[in-house]
Amino acid sequence: MPAIQPDQAAVAQQIRHLQDTLYVVNGKWKLPILVAVHQGTSRFRDIQRSVPGITTKVLSAELKALEQNKLVVRRVYDTSPPTVEYTTSPYCATLQTLIQEMIAWGKNHHDRLREE
Amino acid sequence: MPAIQPDQAAVAQQIRHLQDTLYVVNGKWKLPILVAVHQGTSRFRDIQRSVPGITTKVLSAELKALEQNKLVVRRVYDTSPPTVEYTTSPYCATLQTLIQEMIAWGKNHHDRLREE
DNA sequence: ATAGCTGGCATCCTTTAGGTAACTGGCATC
């Protein structure tokens, strides 16, 4: 029987972890929303204005998904009219270095394309 | 006229950078493929085996996209039969910290879910 | 000779992400 190849097993494991992350943050909108909310934008319409191009429907769905993954917290205040406030959870802070990395890479990549 | 709000402008800029990155790296497969190739898997069928569940059609398309974004290099050797070799470009190395971050986060997230 | 490997391509189909538009109910404003 062939020997188990630890390299390949390790890589397969890494790929699985990567896919777990992708499962949570995949799509066009989740990370941009997180940036906006983390920065302090807490109201639905304000978030929508902060993330250019997003529609109410998509924003609503994405916020629900983020809430389910415990990255944002939704609070409803019993004012009149009811106020809804979105904030990032403490757990969301663990994504911050990743997000900063992506912002930096995107900036660099953009500059690089302009040079060509 | 209202004052320009530097915070909001800065956040909008960050979101744009983030979206530039997502444009390159978004989707279910690109980063996993990059991990496999970067680790040294260079042949088409080997890459396919390394990324569980991917089909030839999708792999082929993703490799082309990655090649266009200068993240992988495709070399054809004039052997018989022709050998095709995929490698990561030097530019791809700039994504490595990001990828490692995502792997680490995914692992942590997975562990966290198991604890609940 | 025949089975299997290589690096894919072609065709067809399903699923999902995302977009458009209209609408709600309660309040404030003009």
Place this chain on the structure above:
DNA sequence: GATGCCAGTTACCTAAAGGATGCCAGCTAT
């Protein structure tokens, strides 16, 4: 009393991503 803001929901639709299957041509090992 009409308009507009808030925080969404609903129904419908398109485009893109992804999946299943079969195939090719040239080589190799049995």
